Amino acid sequence: MKIVVLCGGDSPEREVSLVSGKSVAKALSKKHRVFRVDPASKGFFNKLIKIRPDCVFIALHGGKGENGTIQGFLETLKIPYTGSGVCASAICMNKIVMKKILIFHNIPTPEFIIASKKDAPEVPFGFPCVVKPASLGSTLGISIIENPSQLKTGLRRAFELDSEVFIEKFIKGKEITIGIIGNEKLQVLPPIEIRTERKLYDYTAKYKKGGSQHIIPPEIEQNFLDVAQEYAIKTYKVLGCCGCARMEIIIQEDGRMFILDVNTVPGLTPLSLLPDAAKHAGISFESLCEKLIELGLERCAKN
Ligand SMILES: Nc1ncnc2c1ncn2[C@@H]1O[C@H](COP(=O)(O)OP(=O)(O)OP(=O)(O)O)[C@@H](O)[C@H]1O
Ligand SMILES: [Mg+2]
Structure with a gap:
């Protein structure tokens, strides 16, 4: 089969994805014709169309590669791909x-409340708690909040990276x-x-x-x-x-x-x-x- 391994991308987990992609490509090249392609590279679309793979192996972590965006793009092109579909990915x-x-x-799942950008809320489950951006990975923007005085800084940090943030009970x-x-x-x-x-x-x-x-x-x-x-x-x-x-x-x-x-x-x-x-x-x-x-x-x- 002709397999495109997608790796790299523009998420904060790019570097890890490049290592994943390299390992996957090496493993698959024993049986298949394998092409490693970076969706963040110039001419990505043309490269993909030119190769016309039988299947795309998604080795992209975080961001568009994991949130359904790349999956939807491949659906539109009718190219089969590995992993979950658009909805589960999102x-x-x-x-x-x-x-x-x-x-x-x-x-x-741990109790949580949705945070607002405007003010630090009452935390019904007390401290310590964990502030998390809704859609990031690799622990980016996550902080453990030991007491109410740290909450504001934690929230500000998380909101710098994501428009949706929540506060979760520490387990x-x-x-x-x-x-x-x-x-x-x-x-x-x-x-x-x-x-x-x-x-x-x-x-x-x-x-x-x-x-x-x-x-x-x-x-x-x-x-x-x-x-x-x-x-x-x-x-x-x-x-x-x-x-x-x-x-x-x-x-x-x-x-x-x-x-x-x-x-x-x-x-x-x-x-x-x-x-x-x-x-x-x-x-x-x-x-x-x-x-x-x-x-x-x-x-x-x-x-
Ligand atoms: N509610 C919690 N109580 C205790 N520890 C937590 C809690 N939430 C997160 N952690 C710790 O922080 C780590 C990262 O949290 P989480 O998996 O939610 O973030 P992430 O950014 O999606 O991580 P990744 O995508 O890298 O798996 C967890 O693996 C765990 O060690
Ligand atoms: Mg995690």
Whole structure:
């Protein structure tokens, strides 16, 4: 097949995307004719049309590559692509919208209020709390607010990056991530506990060697992990994810747990969580990439 791997782009996660794209292209080039294309490069549209790929592998993180924009563009061109469709991509990229849908389906997510640009609100769930831009990734614009005096600065910082901002209850607990692969028939990958010495599992923790540890299996009671797995599957289904996604969950000591985040284009670098989880399930990086193309073609054929 002729495969275009889209990587780079103009989001703040450009650098990570370039590494993901390189790994994916290398893995796929054993079986396919692979072209790496950067949607932020000059003449992107003409390049794509000239190649006329059988499938586009989206290795773009954040921004237009993950929020449904590129997906819609490829739909218009009738070019099949990997991962979730337009709607699920858009929902998962906007945490406020995503959380409202989870609440509707009785899936636990931390309590939150929507912030206004005008004034710092009363925080009904107290401190510490977390200020977050609705639609960014890589922990950009997120701050932990320890007391009311820090709220204004946190909000200002978040509003500099996004027009929609919310304040979320801080959850103390262990953080795990669960990856899922599939369209209708789902394969749940082994959970990974994420540990970092840093306050947040932020950009440095994620992408710098030694910034975080992947604990497989997590040092968490199995019955808690079973519940987390059920929530992960339910989340994937109600949000309409396809191909793959990686859910982030915090589990409190008492076993109560909350879905924090859903990544529809999870990192695909050698250090990334989804490839690591797949490896522990006996799925090589090559087979993972291959599978994602198969699932992309299947979803597009159904539409
Ligand atoms: N409510 C919360 N309570 C405790 N910790 C939190 C909370 N929200 C976020 N965090 C911490 O901050 C990290 C980043 O938060 P979140 O996943 O919401 O942001 P993000 O920018 O979408 O991250 P990414 O896209 O890189 O996964 C989490 O992985 C977690 O470590
Ligand atoms: Mg996250």
